[in-house]
Amino acid sequence: MPDGCLSMNPPVYVVDGARSPFLKAQKGPGPFAASDLATQAGRALLLRQPFAPEDLDEVILGCAAPSPDETNIGRMVALRLGCGQKVPGWTVMRNCASGMQAIDSAIADIQRGKAELVLAGGVDALSRAPLLYSDVMVRWFAALMGKATVGSKFRHFLKLRPAALLTPVIGLMKGLTDPVVGLLMGQTAENLAWKFGIDRQQMDEFAVTSHLKAMSARAAGYFGEIVPVVDSQGKVYADDDGVRADASMTGMAKPKAFFDKQYGKITAANSSQITDGAAWLVLASAAAVEKWQLKPLGKIVDTEWAGLDPAQMGLGPVHAATPLLQRHGLGLDDVDYWELNEAFAAQVLGCLAAWQDATYCREQLGLPGAFGSIAEDRLNVDGGAVSIGHPVGASGARIVLHLLHVLRRNQARRGVATICIGGGLGGAMLVEAC
């Protein structure tokens, strides 16, 4: 699509954004439900706006795994934020890109004139993923319902198999398993490592660097988008708690491969962390910017979604960002800064390798040859999901928001935030700082 067509789309501005600290899942459920995190981050963000929560046209929240009592969590959080009964709220789910999808859905509504001012973001509290009854147990319960007499109920209890009772299905593992090809997400990343010959050393180096970048960014005060959250006991959580100041190659070498046990290369340490967190952006039309005298951080120029082999879902960014850049006549070099979500160290390295691989670019992307490379100092400059954490639904929103801050800090203009999506998808957004 030529540039001229694009300019017909009215611009959509990001006027502000905030996120909770990303809290690494420890043993057992974390201190906050997903809606708690979204509410606390959202109310701090709304408080500093010149408009009231009731002035929003809608609230869109991406969430991959809301808890059973958070049905339509987007609406629930809109109400908890005090937006009032009349502001619609809804929930989107595009797995790891749910937060990015929320932004894209907001853009769609703004561009077709349905909304002027939208709160969009993503959230997940993976530490609260449920344990489920196995099919055996579900059938046992269903049969129990059919037993009318005390005697028949008693006899039914004799059929109860303790082993089935004591082996729940781990909801989180289900969520992190591809439902079509049956691979764990980590196994799809092992596929990329195998395909592009990425070794354990490279992955571990990447992971250590991610931690070091995040630490130095924190020290420099580059995570201004974080707002502290407080639990009911008055305890404050102010920083991402998965970032390790002591990250080192020695430490990184210790854990064993997690997904392909014994023979694999991908460990818990060179993967993104299981984390709870929420991230929000305020999106506005030009009219809303003027009406409320807003000072935008930047604008979202264009979005692209792409599909690919679920067994190689980690290459989603390559498949989404490439056509996005081509549409605007841009190469990898023309982008000032990148946020490429770090689902796995091997997966980011796989994306970089794919763009440099002439065969892959020819066969999969229809390019004449290799697309190019991204300079190291332009990519995930403040760390990524390996160090900061990956609360699935929140990550897509976080990287868009953080990218805008990176661009502004460096007086740069153009950036791409892109993310791989379990199930074989990629999402990418082209943004410009204001």
Next chain:
Amino acid sequence: MKHWQLNKEEGGIVVATLDKAGEAANSLSAEVMAEFAVVLDQLELNPPSGLIVRSGKAAGFVAGADIHEFTQLDTPEKGRELVARGWDLFNRLASVSYPTLALIRGHCLGGGLELALACRYLLAVDEPGTKMGLPEVMLGIFPGWGGMRRLPQRIGPTAALDLMLTGKTIDAKRAKKMGLADECVPPRVMDMAARQLLLSGRGRRPLPVVQRLLNGPLKFVVARGARQQVVKKARPEHYPAPYAIIDLWAKHDGNALAAPAVVDRIIHSPTARNLVRVFFLQERLKGFGKECDFKAQRVHVIGAGVMGGDIAAWCVLRGLTVTLQDQTLERILPALKRANDLFAKRLRDPLKIRDANDRLIPDVTGDGAVHADVVIEAIFESVEAKHALFKALEPKLKPGAVLATNTSSLKLEDLRTVLAKPERLVGIHFFNPVAMMPLVEVVAADGADPAAVQAACAFVRQIDKLPLPVKSAPGFLVNAVLAPYMLAAMHAVDSGINPETVDEAMLAFGMPMGPIELVDTVGLDIALAAGRQLADGAEPPHCLLRAVENGHLGKKSGRGFYDWSTGRAAKAAAGQVPAGLGERLVEPLIARTERLVADGIVADADLADAGVIFGTGFAPFTGGPLHYRQKRG
């Protein structure tokens, strides 16, 4: 009929709706009850298949007896007649041949609950406004229209006496749990439920055996226990009604007419008269701000200390959204924690607690001021600090927003000098602990914008406190009258009387807390500073100076006049109280109250009495300091 409407439905059910003419809420006046007797007459001639009694008011079922009638009981006969009127009518209702049901939505208090108790079934509608209770004791009287008999029969004597002796109210769910209500249903099914229950033929759930024994042969055990409880709270010479309730139940099965002497004594006691007076004083305070349609949605509180934090939490509890500002999040945390405890205690339902916590927003940058309808400053008492704050604050405020200070010791005239619109600053002065103290002083300095003062009063009503308009003067009303009283108490200590004896003298007078213990609670440093400001240049008491020099600052430092290391004042035996000590110690308080009325700080003597009672807990049975003075001559 003026107040009742009868509607006969298909199937022969009659619905009697009480909609008292000319009033917003139902009360059982002589006329209303006489009409209800006519209703029963009519139904006797032509018995329905069942009778549903309900209210036609949005406010609730029945608020109680008509309290205005209490003020006209000038002879013993009239008092007994009043009791007989309800006793006989409700006995008649209880003995009709057809089933009866009270459909209770909203408040159902005193005589209203006695009416409901005389019905066979009691159906409570599960809504926040539904409250049931027998609060007669708070007016110094007893539930003489059958409540003392029927409530123990329904829920057992222990729970019944607890309700009757404390006057507390219970909600619909609790009423069902206690057995007071036969069912508790949401409003959407109340009409169906009422008709089904009425015709169900269902018997009353029998009381457990133990409760039946306690309401029969073992009554004396319960009565003894109840008396022991009451003695701790109220002295018989001050509050005779609770003792009468126990006796009437234990000896006469709740029939006050069987003990006419008790009826005369209670109804004509000064306590009952004075408590009725206090009730009307409270109604008067509730009237302030009524003519103003100001309604706040968002409140911004600056200063998350004990006062600011608790004011914020209280506003949230009353449904508002509050931003609480302080310099750092760490300073706000203790307030959030206390608020969470308050919400947990008062709201119980986890969804409501979560909602309340969501509406209490920590605000380190002070952005909340822009959206607030009411801004309350509760930072430390420094003119310079408050000036700096107001200067930064004023340009941010919404045009109609109330700008208030919770200062207790600084002059509004000095604070407002930095404002472009000085007339908009009002005082909204809360008392500690905020959740417990009903009074809030609304302070107007000279030239204050009357609309701002009105709006402040309306706001205080909105959060369910009692506004008392006062003029700006050191200590306003409450602290100004407390200061000379506490000083007199400490001077008595200087003269060699034990603190325990001083406190006992005032407890015997009827104060909720002794003045020395009060000084310990307030803090000796604060008392010293307040004394200097409010004592007309009198010398500070030696005992106070000495204690402060030794770092004994009261409860907060673990030691003041008393040792507080256990969290409570360790008091020795009070010993013999010198005759007239109480009267002598209260004299400066009364004198100061008189002077403040004379100076126009508070508009009239009644309001001064109201303020001192609700602001200090001054013995309510006396009717207030000035009323007490007038009666004593």
